[in-house]
Amino acid sequence: MDRQEEALRLAEALLSDIELSETSTPKRVMKAMRLARLMRDTAAQEWLGFEVNGLPNPGTEKSQEWMTRTGRWVDDEKKRGYWVPSASVEATMNASQGALQAFSSSVSLSGDMIATAMRERAGSINGYTKNVREMAQILAAVDAQLYEYAGDVYAELQFSEVQASLFEQSRVAVDATLASLAGDALKKVESVSERLHSDEPEAISQAMSTCRRLIDSVADHVFPARDEPYDLNGQELSVKKNAVLNRINAFLHTSGVRGGRADRLRRSLSDIYGRVSTGVHSDVDSHEARYLFLATYVLLGEVLTLTASSD
Structure with a gap:
């Protein structure tokens, strides 16, 4: 016990x-x-x-x-x-x-x-x-x-206890999905976890860089880059290599995610991606870095489980 x-x-x-x-x-x-x-x-x-x-x-x-x-x-x-x-x-x-x-x-x-x-x-x-x-x-x-x-x-x-139980259930599903759909991304999670135990600015910067690469890896998996734009409700959306968030948004659209849930995921992805990108250089302490990692993990887990459900 x-x-x-x-x-x-x-x-x-x-x-x-x-x-x-x-x-x-x-x-x-x-x-x-x-x-x-x-x-x-x-x-x-x-x-x-x-x-x-x-x-x-x-x-x-x-x-x-x-x-x-x-x-x-x-x-x-x-x-x-x-x-x-x-x-x-x-x-x-x-x-x-x-x-x-x-x-x-x-x-x-x-x-x-x-x-x-x-x-x-x-x-x-x-x-x-x-x-x-x-x-x-x-x-x-x-x-x-x-x-x-x-x-x-x-x-x-x-x-x-309830939160831990819910998180554990989600973790099992997310890890399984990461392992089967984005094995390289799962390895990045382990490196982030190790680096976040340190308060050193360099370690925090490396952890935030890994979070950003984790988002990039998931985007590559769910919606590989292509030159032609994606038609999102009549608007042409660039889905080239550097348009990471656009490609994830395009995937959400192809998965049938609409309304409030789609808006929430888009806003969350944009906010987190912006903060981890900032944290690569400065302005993020170890406390925020831990929560950014958790938020990244949970959010990408939701995106990847959409892939698993679709498959």
């Missing part, structure tokens, strides 16, 4: 745990801490650390914010509140609940001081009841934060 898959399962388990109240809040905190480590989420590890080790008093701006989010303040102006971790909060609540159960047992009071004893007993009951209520509210607020975090991680990983 890889890290992302483990994180997805852990997030789902944490959500179920909170929904069904299967364990205590401190145990959920530890589970969430593991989730944050798997996600390499340092920000989450910081606030979860408050629930594991307690909050620094008087605290930092972040710890005071966490005091507010978990309802720990007794007097926020004087910075008085419950700075202890969730395990201590739960222990206080359990102890107070135990004391209340003891008071609920039948007690025989008599003598001259019965009124004083009754007042003290009532005061103790009120104090323990207040403790239980306040501690329960803090734990509920912590659980709410854990639930929100687990839900966000779960949604993120689910989306990532």
Whole structure:
């Protein structure tokens, strides 16, 4: 099981745990801490650390914010509140609940001081009841934060998993098509992938040059160059060797691609070809270069699968 898959399962388990109240809040905190480590989420590890080790008093701006989010303040102006971790909060609540159960047992009071004893007993009951209520509210607020975090991680990983699955399915189809229809182009994909791991300008330039040659290779395959123009809806379209985009557009037309899809493919091809051509010389960093490669790969994959469908 890889890290992302483990994180997805852990997030789902944490959500179920909170929904069904299967364990205590401190145990959920530890589970969430593991989730944050798997996600390499340092920000989450910081606030979860408050629930594991307690909050620094008087605290930092972040710890005071966490005091507010978990309802720990007794007097926020004087910075008085419950700075202890969730395990201590739960222990206080359990102890107070135990004391209340003891008071609920039948007690025989008599003598001259019965009124004083009754007042003290009532005061103790009120104090323990207040403790239980306040501690329960803090734990509920912590659980709410854990639930929100687990839900966000779960949604993120689910989306990532769906995207990865869709991309993998497309990749298999595209690679198979590239291998059968444009074997040389497939070799170029491997070289692009290697070069994009480098931030060196020369490596980026070479990668963009390879992307451009990849588009050229696909154009050569789907619509070989010819001297006579192509009739595209009554307009003569040059389809000579250097008219790479025109030849791909002519292929789309011969494949029966019309309307919005044709417009999208034409615009995308024009934009990408322009950027990778620019990137050969300058103006493209490694981050954009990676996305340009992915966009080129996906777009040409769609074009080549049109060929496969047509064949």
